Amino acid sequence: MNRKKFFSSFGIGLTGLMLFKALPFKFFKKKVSDKKIYVKINPLAIRRQKIGGKNA
């Protein structure tokens, strides 16, 4: 295969790959917020030592 053919095949393949990642599944999939959620303890909350009645 000559160099031109190689790079053109590679380019087509790469384009196909990008399209595959975008279409068809993800295009129709409901967009989910990508915002990262951070879990942070509230530092002012008081933890309970025991969980039974009257702290037993």
Place this chain on the structure above:
Amino acid sequence: MPDIRDDEITKGAANNPDPNYWRSFEELHRDQSFINEINKEFKEGASESPDISGISAFSRRKFLALLGASAAFAGTACTNYRDKGEIIPYNKKPAEITIGKANYYASTCNGCSFACGVLIKTREGRPVKIDGNPDHPVSQGKICAQGQASIMGLYDPDRLKSPKSNNNNRFVDISWHDADAEIINELNNVGSKEIALITGNIVSPAENKLIHDFINKYPAAKVYSFEQFNESVRNNAWKKCYGTGEFPLIKWNQAEVVVSLDSDFLGMGANKIENTRLFAERRDVINKKFNRLYVVESNLSLTGMNADYRLKLRPDAQYAFVMAILNELRKRNAIDVSRDTGNFSLENFAGEYNLSKKDLNYLMDDLMNNRGRAIVYAGDQLPVNVHIAVNALNEYLGNSKLYNPDAEKINILPLSTYDELKNLAEKMKAGQVGMVIHYDANPVYNFPVNFNYEELLNNVDIIVSLTQVENESSINGNYILPVHHYLESWGDAKTRNGFYSLRQPVISPLYDTRQKEAILLNWINGEPSSFKETVYHEYLMDYWKTEVYPGLNSKLSFKTLWYGALHDGVVLKNEKVSLSFTFNSSVLADLPSSAINISGFAVHIKESYALKDGRYANNGWLQELPHPVSKVTWDNYAAVSSTTAKKLGLETNDLVEIKISDNSLTIPVLVQPGAADNSITIETGYGRTKAGTVGERVGFNANKLSNISTGLSPWLFTSAEVNKVPGNYKLVLAQTFYDFTQSLKQDLPKKRGIIKEGTVAEYLSNPGFMIHEEEKSKELPSVNPPFPYNKLKWGMSIDLNKCLSCGDCVVACLVENNIPVVGKDQVNVGREMHWLRIDRYYSGTMEDPAVSNQPMLCQQCDQAPCENVCPVLATTHSPDGLNQMIYNRCVGTRYCSNNCPYKVRRFNFFNFRDDFRDGYQESPVFALLQNPEVTVRSRGVMEKCTFCIQRIAEAKADAVREGKELKGSDVTTACKDACSTNAIKFGDINNKEEEFYKYRNHELGYYVLEELNIKPNVTYIAKLRNTHSEEA
């Protein structure tokens, strides 16, 4: 090879004295072509030069290139597998966290105005489970299904994440500063117009003060507090009868006889947790204490299912019924009433409404023989006259002894009356309201339809909605301000005398939201930039320091008391009351002396068991929770009796149009056994148009009929027209799958001993009436050798006398064990994933059925038939008696489920998290909801109840670490924790000292399908109906 000449072969053959051996016909017949062939050195084609034109154009290089590209594609396709990120230990571990161990925080639920104390379990900083706070004096460690499921609201992907403002009918993001600045400007420039603050029931003293501070700052502000289902009619009647105060709390545990008139006090209402606990104390097979429950109602309710005697009666006839009872008691000289009580006759009434005279006689006898120990209780939705008559009846029978004088319900901010709300509507119509603030309320959905509230909003200049999720009220507004979930919020609550409870945030806000009280505070301060996250925390502490702490007379410093209160969740206060109840008999003179003219159909609108007034519509667990009576999921319906259905030519799933004055609703019908004729019951909370991904367009909006100007009460209507309309709507029921027309399957529960029942009289006269000695001694065959469980062995008992089939245990199990929501379509084909279900059996006739309920879960059989048939040993048995499930061995043959006689195994036909609502449960925030102690199962894997093995394992590890022996009482299952009547017991079957042992070996205990000899470990305590001894 040298040429072999033909003559040499012939000569050789002729000279060879041995027989002629040949290997082929060609050799035998001396075929010339064959001879030519064997003379060549190489076979044909072996030595010639290759023909290039014949070779495929597909070269080796191309093949390898294609192979590489395919591998790259395959690798890309697999990148859809969700990268869960890296698990790294804390760089700076917070002091509170021990990795792998849970933390617990006390707080207060805000699901309803009962404000139950809760204990929130967190793992690595995020809440994963909500249970009751055992130190809360009222809920005492229990919480309802809504409280359990409310954790889903924290991680709801539909939660608003930032403030929004309406820009040409499109909501766009706005910063808090800008939103506050604009709103404060509007508040200051409202002029002579009113600022209407519409809220739900306020139970927080600090919040109440805050609202009054807001009104002081903005004198044009007026607060309207509204709950769609409330006790306003009951309290109104109480005031008329007793002059002051509110309807008191009832000492259900001291009542020998309870008469419930269209009151679902065990299934609904804010007091449900306390009511069920107290009521179940008198359903005690250990101490042999039994009350008797009469229910007279229009539709079969949860309370009705548990009745000893049940009569069906349309709700608009209840007044005449109560007056007839009064008159009958007068006739029997049982009570002395100086006032005229009309000419109601019980005998005529019974004839008119086809009520059992025998049952009515029993009722009269019981009321007369249990004065001061019986209670007649009318439902919240009945008209005021019924309540007045019932108050009078209780008073004359001396039943006011069961009113609790020591416990007073505290009403921090009284609910607005319907007249006040009507007044608001008129002001809005006249353009006199400049601003409306929906303070975590949804009046567009919940207000009575005759208010036309949504239309009236067009006359208001500025509409601000403070809400967690977009709703029908917020989409009409100018600003939508997202508020914290209660697990992210500070607060307090006071619902009774004698204690306060506190709410603390267990997690920092997940999004850019603010606590609704903090938003108001910021508006009071008037300076948008002055906001800080702790503003309401400081306000709350200040309030407690100045208003609450002095009254506690505590020796501790305020800070110490405050931290102690946060730790415990409640603060007790010496606040004794002694309520007195002086009846004003002149109120009887105002009662109608004859029954109302009844025509058409009665329509009763009730709140939904699962969704309440619609606030939980976006909660998939609650939508999928089967209705306790009908077992319908994901929809509401119009419940009608079979007689009414026949009259109208209706079957289940047919559509009807219900018309009340100008309001109409088209809704599917369910033929409900036990419903009263000519009476229709509809639960509201459905039919929401804006509730989130899960809750929108589910069910039918019954609020379209809630016209308060036309009803006997805001929820009860008479003279309705009902007509069948073309069309069909499939209601999905979680039960009634099998074909019961086959004779083999009829009366299966009775024939196979699945349900065993008796009467109290039978039991008291012969406690062993259920034990059949000949059956016990019979040796049943088995393929399995017995295993001696000499050490700790887990077992469970379920007392069917206490089990009300409320479903709180089902929801607790869903939360604890990461059970996915599957959706209506999958429930329709029997694929709901509930590990614990509550089977409901009718017996008797369609018109007057008796109901038996039975929670069914994996029985953890000693000789489990599911274990023998697994081809990959994915289900095994542990030495402590558990039937174990190894998810990653399971290949999904479903043979185990096929073999299970209880049908308690649930198969993941799909990855339901991905399948339901387009991956709603696959949202990254939803992953935070999962309990890390329980495997999250994927497609193709069988699952079932594990007796909360994660809790057993944790208790084992704790016992080993502490050097103690593990006891059965060290472990509680999620379902046991949730059950408000304590019907479920769990523990070690071999430990005689445990309370569980008494139930495991009780004379009323039985096993389901015991004759199969698979030795289940769940003992059911047979239900006893407390009927009169003549019926035993």
